[in-house]
Amino acid sequence: MKREKRYFSFGYKLMISYIFLLVLPVVFVGIFAYNTSVHSITEQTSANIHGTLQQIQDNINYKTEDIMRLTDRLYYDRTLADYLRRYDDGYYSYETTKSYLLPSLQSTIHSTKHNIALSVYIKNDTIPEVFFLYDGMDPLRKGPFYEMYHLQRIVDKEWYTSLPKEEYGLTTQWSQIESDKQFQNISLLRRLMDAFEPTDPKMIGFIKITVKISDILQSVDYQKIRKGSTLYIENELHEVIYISSDDPNITAEHIHSLDNQDFLQIKQPIPSLNWTLVANIPNHELKKELFNVKIVTLLLCIISIVVFSIAGVFLSAYFSKRVTKIVSVLSSFQEGDFHKRLRYKGHDEFNQIASALNDMGENMNQLIQDVYLSNLQKKEAELESLQAQINPHFLYNTLSSINRLAQFGETEKHREMVSGLAKFYRLSLNDGLTIISIEKELQQVQAYIDIKKIQYESRMNFSYDIDEEVLKYDTVKLILQPFVENILEHAWYADRIHIRIVATAEPSGITFKIIDDGMGMNIETIDQIFNKKGIKIGYGIRNVDQRIKLQFGEAFGVSLHSRLGIGTTAKLTIPYYIHS
Known part of the structure; x- marks a missing residue:
């Protein structure tokens, strides 16, 4: 007797191939989905923060432009220029100051809701000065006010002499001068020009409007970004001049000492002030979101693998049982027993195989020829049917x-x-x-x-x-x-x-x-x-x-x-x- 050869059954092969062919795509899709989600979350976070920083920049620009419009009132005031050109003495000079100059300045500071200090330096020394004594105090502490000085007081000041060459209607500069840094203020500087001769306007004065930095940067709020974030403003010298954070202990020195790998940093320039708005978002906050994505992806992959594996077991058992019966009949035929028959319900391929094997048992040689011709005719009929049934x-x-x-x-x-x-x-x-x-x-x-x-x-x-x-x-x-x-x-x-x-x-x-x-x-x-x-x-x-x-x-x-x-x-x- 021949010893029966041991072999790996069809059921196991089918189950393993099924699981292998499905588990690999699940793992691949899971990795792809996770990487895509990570990339998407990072990009979405960056885009959202960029959008928020843009809104903050727009708000800052709106406030600086509002201050700029105050200087426009004086810059383009022809009547004011006419008064400042007139060199009168005594009563006429006093009357000019009282009737027009001071009301114009008062109207200017009352035309905005900002707390400002308006200082106008005039070249005409026949007009009297009007000013307050601060005694080392913050000039904005007393609320909105205006002053009028003679230009001679500032001609030697570095911030006055360093102002760029005048382009009519365009030359302005935001800068921290005098005591501005001490009291967290900033000043808008601008010349007053007499456009009586448009081709060659003459300087007749100088404007300085001082405001609180916090007033301009009111919209710089870390809560608009996300928990744990820090928003701060750098000037052109990379000095931190304003910080918004949920940690009150964060200082400029602490920000500069941070490792760039600890957070996602996004910058937004503010051209009107020559400043930069910077957002620091801790990486551990982003990693929390990524961890949740990783857990969900992993769970879905595990569930998919388990479900597919169970389905593979049932499918392999179902088909291997049918294959086992066919192998049993073929073994009988091999041994010369052509009386054994197969019985399958349904009209699938296994039923066709069973029918063919049953017919083979009746007439082996004739069946081979019949089956060959039958299959050939069937293929030709199917081809004709497909060609005749082309649908839109x-x-x-x-x-x-x-x-x-x-x-x-x-x-x-x-x-x-x-x-x-x-x-x-x-x-x-x-x-x-x-x-x-x-x-x-x-x-x-x-x-x-x-x-x-x-x-x-x-x-x-x-x-x-x-x-x-x-x-x-x-x-x-x-x-x-x-x-x-x-x-x-x-x-x-x-x-x-x-x-x-x-x-x-x-x-x-x-x-x-x-x-x-x-x-x-x-x-x-x-x-x-x-x-x-x-x-x-x-x-x-x-x-x-x-x-x-x-x-x-x-x-x-x-x-x-x-x-x-x-x-x-x-x-x-x-x-x-x-x-x-």
Whole structure:
């Protein structure tokens, strides 16, 4: 007796290959999903913070521009310039100061809600000075006020002499001068120019508006970013001049000592002040989100592997049991026992194998020949059947969509799509007739659109503008749907598309227009569509044009009008026709 050879059973091979082929994709998809999520979270966080910093910058710019507008009131005040040019003595000088200069300054500081100190230095020394004594105190402590000095007081000041050369209406500078750093203030500096001679304006004074840095940087709040973050402002010398953090102990020295690897740092320049807005987001806060993503991804992978493994065990047991029976019959045949038979329920491949083996037991030699001829004829019949049953491209897409809906358990959408497909083909077949009413033609294209709406949902918008007069006439069937299908196949320009069907009764006949706002076509593409000898594009459009001409004559048919990036309008013309 031959010793029976030991072998690895089909069931184990099937289970292992099944698990191997499914576990690897699950692991790969899990790793890919995790890396994608990490990248997405990092980018989204960075984008959100950039957006917030941009808003803060806009708020700071708004406040600095508001202060700038105060200087504009004085800079472009022609009457003020006229008074400052007049060198009067005594009573006239006093009257000028009282009647116009001081009211102008007072009106300026009251035209803003900011707490400001307005200092105007005038070149005209006949006008008296008006000022306060601070005695080393913060000048903004007493609230908004104005002062008027002679320019001679500051001509030797470095901040005055270093101001850039004057460009009329443009030259300004924000700077911390005098006691500004001590009291956390900042000043806007600007010359006063006399534009009496526009080609050569003369300097008649100097403006200094002092404000609190905290007033301008009120919107710099770490709570707008996220917990644990720090927002701070650096000047052009990289000195930290303002900090917003939930940790009151953070100082400028502490910020400069931080390791850049400990946090995500994002900077936003503030050109108007020559400052930089910086956001430090601790990496451990980001890692918390990434850890949650890692846990969820890992759990999903484990669950998927367990589910697939259990399914693999059941599938391998199911198929291995059938294979074992077949092997048992083949072993009997090998030993010369042709009486053993197989019995399977169903109509799958195993049942065919069982039937073949059973027939083989009846007549081995004849069966081989019969099975060979039968299979050859069957393959030829299947090939002919496939060639004779080529369906429109959209049917394949629709059936694929139906399959996906069934897999994901979206029963209602599945039912709607199957119902829509049945309705479309019921209207398309039309008992074999080629002429249908325009109303049915519109119903047919609506059935097609209903199917596509399930697929594209809110990305596709559709509207009608139908003259009811045309509904009582007939047309060649399937002249509108190919254009809608063509739009959805080729015209997407963005994430959304709008299609509009217009039907009007005109003296020359009935006109249909199918309008979309897609990517459009150039004139060369349109010429190629209607060129029978050209490259094979636009078959559906040319097919509709030929069928209309064949039925109604060369005076009718299809024309296209399109602009790249704007959209396309397909115009169809048919006569007033009622099928008898």
